Amino acid sequence: MILIGRVSTSDAVAGSVRVTFADRDDMVSGELPVITPGGWGRGNAIPLPGERVLCVFLDNGRSAGFCLGTYFAEDDPPSGTKDQRGVWFEDGSYVYYDRTAKRLNIKGTGGMKIEGDLTVTGIVSADVFNTKGGV
Template sequence: MSDLKNTIRIGIVSTSDHIRRVVRVAFPDKDDLVSDELPLLKHVPTPEIGVQVLCAFLPNGISVGFCLGEIDEGES
C-alpha cells in the first residue's frame, strides 16, 4: 500500500519551464523534497510557480514521473 500512496502525489510547482514543458515539484508533506524534472502531458498547460499540481510517479520513487496538471483551488 505504501507504493500506491507515493504513486499519486499533490505538490507545489517550484520551477516551471514553458519552452521545454517540464516542472519541478516540491512536496510539503515530505519536508519540501523536490522532484526531478517532470514532463507535462500533451494537452496540459504549463503551470506557474507556486500552484498546486497533481503528479503521478512510477512505484520506485519520485525520480520518474509526470505532472498531470494544475489543481483548481476554486475562488477564495
C-alpha cells in the first residue's frame, strides 16, 4: 500500500520518521525508516516535521513500511534550474553544479570551513579574496 502523508516527528539519529495520514483520520504511523541513496557517500537528509512524504507499507496494516522521501509539489518547487543540480539550504547557502556554465557554485552564508590540505589550480580572480588576516 502506498500513502501520502506529512511527517509528524523525525529522528535523525535513527534515520526514521512518524507520518500522519489526513485521509486515514489523521492516523500516525509507527517509526518508518527513511530510504536514502546507499553506497560510499550516504546522505543524512531526513524529512522534517510538516514535510509531505510518500510512504510504502508491506502489508495491509501499518506495522512494516518505509518512508520513500519527500517530493516536489506546485506550492513547493525545486530550487535552481533544469541545468543545476545540488543542495540549497534554508539560510541561503548552497552547493550546486551548473552544467551550462560548467561551474561548481558554493556559498556559505555563515562562512566556510575547509579542513585538511587545499590545492587550487587555475586562475584566481582578485575579487574573491577578503583579507581577514589571510590571502
